[in-house]
Amino acid sequence: MNRPVLFLLLSLFWMLLTWPPDLPDSSYLQDVGVGLVVVALVTWMMGRPIETPARRWLEPKRYGWMIVYLFVLSAYVVKANLEVAYRVFHPAMPIRPGILKVKTRLRLPAAQTVLGNSITLTPGTLSVDVREDGELMVHWINIRTLEEEEATRQLIGRFEWFVERIFE
Amino acid sequence: MNNEIGLVIIAAGLFFELAGCIGMVRFPDVYNRLQAGTKCVTLGVCLILLGTLFMTDTLPLQLKALLCIVFILITSPTAAHALARAARVSGVKLWDGSVVDQFEKE
Structure with missing residues (x-):
């Protein structure tokens, strides 16, 4: 752009x-x-305009995926809120927080930005840093696994697929 | 459009706002507080705007509510990301009960 x-x-x-x-x-x-x-x-x-090859804006199926993704994301946002609200109101406050490093195969800055924002909006995760080589630092409020592949799958697997189809 | 639906949506929004505020007080460190602050407050504000959209009949007002929802969905996670990154880069410690910290400086 x-x-x-x-x-x-x-x-x-x-x-x-x-x-x-x-x-x-x-x-x-x-x-x-x-x-x-x-x-x-x-x-x-604006220091560095977002680079997206122009012809990608002309492919209609990207917009279709974008609309599907909006609904998927909304569902996750509601789920995320119920989950955080549960932890907030629970007397014992069941949290197991930490910062994990995961890798994404997305390369376009715009795609990485959308992925990072999606992570922040959804269940118990907050993107702390996004590097250009595709490394993401993610704060997870309730760590379920420390194993890298499994964590990658649980944290970004559900969005990467969509974002890839919209942007890459 | 429909007052009752609007009121129910606004009530749900208020519930999430409350959860977010209590979370800000209860959670132990800046990162967990950001989680409560961004998620619950984003959805809370979006639901309140959506409720207004349902309660009013004026098209310009509804359009503005929709635009504000889009705007908040883009800016709120970006702001949280900037805050979390700034905190971690400048060395704010995680809570003692944290499980892991794989953050690496560039």
Whole structure:
């Protein structure tokens, strides 16, 4: 995603937020003006635009997977919350926390970002660091296994498959 | 649209918000607190916004609620990640009862 695309996306977001226009009330024009200035500033300040090959945005099946993934993720988010809420309200507070290192086969920065955010939103896990070579440091609130392959499978296996189909 | 459905969703959201807040107090270290803080509060806020979406009939308002949900789903885990990473890199210790720490400095 290069800078012009980012600029357009952010502008669209801002337009939707300030919609509908209260014309002839002139304050709407001020809103849009301020918004465009801020969007321009943000686009300019962004150090390294996210690199995604443009043709990938044109393949419809990626959007299909994205919608499926949204539902899968929502289910996991609700489950995650019930799990954390259980640990919060349980008198003995049954937690076994720690930071684990797992490896992902995803290579695109955008895919790694989405994977990291998904981990943070779901059952008892929080991504602490994501390295470019695909190593993730994950804080797990209730460690079930210390064995690397099993931990990898339990932590990221359920998302990697989807994210790979959306981005890679 | 429908007041009752909206109220039920908002009540569920409030429950998760409460769980998140109690978790922030009860959990032992910064990483566990972030877990409670991000997960429960993200879902709590999303449910409250969803409830507002159900309770109102104005399309612009519903659209804004939806946009805010998307925005929170993107920013909240990113912020938690930044906080956790900053804490670990600057050497904040894990809780004594922690099982393992495989974090490696770059």
